[in-house]
Amino acid sequence: MTSSLAGESSNPLLEAWTGPFEIPPFAAIKPEHFSPALDVALQQARAEIAAIAANPEPPSFENTILAFERSGETLSRVSSAFFNLSSADTNDILQAVEREIAPLLSRYRSEIYLNEALFARIKALYDSRETLALGPEEARVLERYYLNFTRNGAGLAPKTKARLAAISERLATLGTNFSQNVLADEKAFVLVLEGGDELAGLPDWLISASAANANERGFPGKYAITLSRSSIEPFLQFSARRDLREKAFKAWAARGENGGETDNCAIAAEMVRLRAERAKLLGYASFAHFRLADRMAKTPEAALGLLNSVWTPARARALREEADLREIIVSEGGNFDVAPWDWRYYAEKRRKAEFDLDEGETKPYIQLDQMIEAVFYTANRLFGLSFEERSDIPLYHRDARSWTVRDRDGKPKALFIGDYYARASKRSGAWMTSFKDQQKLDGEQLPIIVNVLNFAKGGENEACLLSFDDARTLFHEFGHALHGMLSDVTYPMIAGTRVPGDFVEFPSQIYENWLEQPEILRRFAVHHKTGEPLPEALLQKILAARQFNQGFATVEYTACALVDMNLHLETETDKIEIAGFEKAELEKLGMPDSIVMRHRTPHFQHIFSGDGYSAGYYSYLWSEVLDSDGFDAFVEKADIFDPATAQKLYEFVYSAGNSRSPDEAYEKFRGRDPKPGPLLRKRGLLEQVN
């Protein structure tokens, strides 16, 4: 790496971080610091690993696994700081560093996994694990080490290992390009509205949020709709101008598929090819088989079984919903079929007609600040946590906020950072991440956990108002945050959210259930101007409409999960062409013309920006089986905060990290295996359930 800082001898990224919770010193960090700091951190980490591998002592848990767990400390804190900033508040310099370091980090990881001396030590320990008298956590950590190494090619022939390393490095570069391209396409489109008829149908809060948007984007006095979900979705829901809805929707659906420099089709195709090749080198039938072998589902067939069992009733229900929407169009004198840019608009009308429920009516009661309080209150009732906002910690952006989190005894447990508003420098979507994870290798290390969301900021001096879906996302991400903050294990390898991908959505999705409880809504859904609580009739309408439009939502999601899985089951990938593959798959499924995948393949960041959810988008549904069935444990006790159930949820899920297999963790929490009935009932996909 070549960046240097003329005239500056010190780099704050490499000094001791002495602020509260050892938070990165954001005020002193400049984008230019990252490249040289990562250079030094990589060198240090390499030296530490080399020392472990070359240790003349026979391998022991302490001199191999524990030493490994202690290694790379600088690298982990500098790279956490980097990736947090490059997702939540990026700029040209950070983007350039990202392109530069993605392959370097991949090369470093490959070196570790393909280090023969190191693997020999781990294998020797693993082979003699029965005789080592390890505690249960240590045994689990050793098992995970062995599995990680073998799943990354340790023990294979040198030529195979070299090819695997080259594949990983290329995938890292492609993944980075993929996300940067989506961000570029999102930035490039703004629908600027002049006012008057162009605003037809838009509620006041959306008009003022769009005015704020326009101001920020350099169109003062006008109104801007962007491709951020919090801007485009309500626009599609409310705009009476069919031509403008079409224009905005088409831009939204075409992200990553606009030809030219930011087109992602070739990138995605190459990634699918490389993943298939990697799986084959590792001895698996397909990438999906490789991926699922270390998931709760275990096989692609198990995941597909669940997806298909939901797809058929969901599609049938969506077609009935479409017919209802078409009826509204006809009744208004229209003579056209429901197009994808019509669905949200007419669904909103249908919701109004059938449930007398208007999102414009509920939104003034759902304020971001109150919902943050609701999320904290729930954590307090379930786990005894308390939250105190800090004003003394400089963060990376003026809109980010932080809280000290304390346990039942008032002892600090974590620092929580909430970064809630959409901006051009932020990736779309919502996520939880960390600056530091919990562990106890050398005394308790408290975690710094972050939630990043993309809510449209309210106008000047106005509250930020959320849709019910936005509030659900807030609860979801906070469920992940709790998984990180409540983590109570010794080893970083198994801390917090480092659990299999189809289990990791369980703690987040089960948390969404509390939002829908009357007890929470009565308390926290209060009008942003009058402070009056949500009228009881409106609350009942919200609850009654819970299954509304679930055919659409399930189809929109499940189509993505099926395309993802089938794409990664492909073995003949030489000529794979992304747009054609997607089209053929959707035809096979009988995808309704009026619905477009929630994430079309050319901007499907879950599966192409990095590796996390590839052949893994089904995880949300898999975890939903667990969360629907799991929340029933509270319902059965007739107490949504039942202390004994909350204690089990804490002990076996939120605090447990990956200290036991997900099957065992769930069984210990629930007292039995999960059942799919509650999921189907919740989505209204089962006519009758006993």
Ligand SMILES: [Zn+2]
């Ligand atoms: Zn999630």
